[in-house]
Amino acid sequence: MSRIQRHLLILACLSHALCHAYMLIFPVVLGPIKQQYGFSFLGVGTVGMVAYFCFGLGAMPAGLLIDKVGPKRMLTIGLFGMALSSLAIGLTPSVAFMMLAMFALGCFASIHHPAALAMISMMKVERKGRAFGIHAVAGSIGIAAAPFITGAILSQLDWRYPYLLFALLGLMAAFFSLQLPVPEGLERRAPGSPKLDALPEQTAPGYAYQIFVALCGASALFGLIYRGTLTYFPTLFAQNGAALNGSHLWIGSLTGLILAFGAIGQFYGGVASDRLKTKAHGTLFIFVMSAPLLVGIGFTQGVTQLILCGLLSLLVFTFQPIQNHIIAEATKQRRRGVAYGVNYGLLFGFGSFAASVGGWGIDRFGVHAIYVCMGGVAILAAGAVAAQLILSHRSALAEVNLDPTPQQM
Template sequence: MNSQERKVVALTCLAHGLTHVYMLIFPAVLPLMLQEFSGGIFRLSLVGNLAYFTYGLGALPAGIIADRVGSRRLIAVGLLGVALASLAIGLSPTLTALSLAMFLFGTFASFYHPSGLAWVSKGVRTQGRALGYHGMAGNVGLAFSPFIAGAIAASYGWRGAYLLFALPGIALGLVVLFSGRAHAPAEAEAHSNPSEAKLIGAMAIPPTLILVYAIATLGGFIYRGSLTFLPTYLTEKVTINVLGIEGTTLGGLITTIALLIGMMGQYAGGRLAERFRPEIVWALLMALLTPLLFLLGRLANAPLIAVTMGFILTYFCSQPVGNVLVARFTPSRSRGLGYGISFLFTFGVGSFATGFSGYIAERYGLNRIFYTLGGIALLALTIALILTWVSARAEGEHEGDGVA
């Protein structure tokens, strides 16, 4: 990489990590928000769902806008917008104002992924290495957000967490906005290479890809439903004192450690998908994920911490396997569209898990969330087994045609 490309990677990595930090503030501070707003956990979870739904829904239009106005500009607007929305959340006097601020928060956050990935792919020649760094940065943001946000909230309240986190968004947004001249040559160089152009056309969706999208949607539901309430659940169920840390801060710390372990899961999942049939690997991971979710609903203290680590490791191991399958069943000219649809289903449709899980928690208790998600994982396992059979049959027919 030359100096311009390194700057593109550095800025997108920072923006990617910060975007994931923003999206996990809510679950980390939810216990403190419940003390201020009436209406219970279900009502507040619906408010949080506004941010998560627009975060997924906005990805497709954001990709279209990025192609027209430029990725860098849209990233800058997104960072500045989500920072201002974070300020609005911290200053919200009523639940109605909080809901509007959450809606804007998710909308601006949705700008990042399609524009960030486009900037990396167009502005850096060594795309594989750059996208690897980019993914790791996102996981770092996921891992440290619950602990940092929980620690800030424990000292300054949940409003303080949102107000303080607005500062890095404003700073990074301005840096990206005024970095145009430094990165224009690299981006132009990538644009000028016709051999790397990606033509997006109509895509006939094969049955195998439909099954992949179905599993990805259920996986997104599990992801959002579990991570939104996991810090709160750990705060309630882990009553032991760990190194003098307890309560909300401890719940955030456990989640942070688990998400760091999840980074190893992503690496392992990618290697497994290379060595074995990814459909079989995905089915095996769903088979492991199902009992882990049921165990999460039954355990407490040290056993719960151990199972939490196993659950996060297994879930993140499944993510690269699903991404490999999207690439496998999508034509190269429609690869971006294929991943865009996958992101919409995973985080857009999956966002409904926040309100759904909040309803389950309020009516039946927090532990029932994980029983419910275990049932959803069982459904994902069933579809994964069908995918394995359909894919093997399709390959057999293709080989038969080749022999004939």
């Protein structure tokens, strides 16, 4: 890996950590916002859904822009946009203004995944899975650090201050991005160059898009699990008998500690993706094993529940680096931004409904019921991966039948 590539990977990691940190401030400040404005869980969950939905939906048009403008330039735009949106939330004078700023935050945050992953996938490195894993770990660091930092600030100050702090950090990262050159190979497509399809030529006719649909279906269902569990971890821990006095600092620290296990899972997910011959076997294993853990969280309390949450975090977060590697191998470079945009648009866009629907469920059935339901979603996701494997197998058989070259016995 060259010096410029290392700096670009560092930039992608900084952006990833901040991107998820911005999204994870809200679950910790959810309680104070609910109290200040007199919301129900459904109401405050809907406020969060505005950002989460845009976080997902915006990835699709962002993917198109990335293929035209270039991933590094779009990453810089996203960093500036996230920082200024976070500043606006911290200075919000009303609920309407806050929702508008949350909308902007979600839109700018949606740029990160298609831009950073397209940029990494275009780098000429031997162990691409490891690079995806390092990038994923940075996201987990942001996911784990944000609740801890936010909880520490809330123990002394108003809920607005975490947004102001991360706005400053985001501006620093954005100016760092401006200092980095755009290397050859990451520029936008040259005028007159041929357009390339989103799926590889070697896939047998009639199967390419079916496989991609199954792949994105698994991502969409993973999005429900991801957003549903992360948004309501603090609420779950506040009702846990092992959560001691239930202070903001303790709950934020506990959430950060549990999510820190995800960093380990993401790194080894990247390493495993370099070694797995059929990478979808890894994602199938993740969903099959996640289902009983999610159901167990819903039916336990105390230390047992915390252990299950740690195991779930360790397991579930291995999904993304493996899935990102699958997409890199299944798509052409010139359309990589669109492919990642569609995938993450479904993952975060569809997953955003877990915030509001989960809030509705908590109001009526309690937070534990949400995790039991997520166990069922994990089973559906395993079915989507199984469909992907079956279609890939049929495609391979079709390729053999279409190959005119005589086969050796």
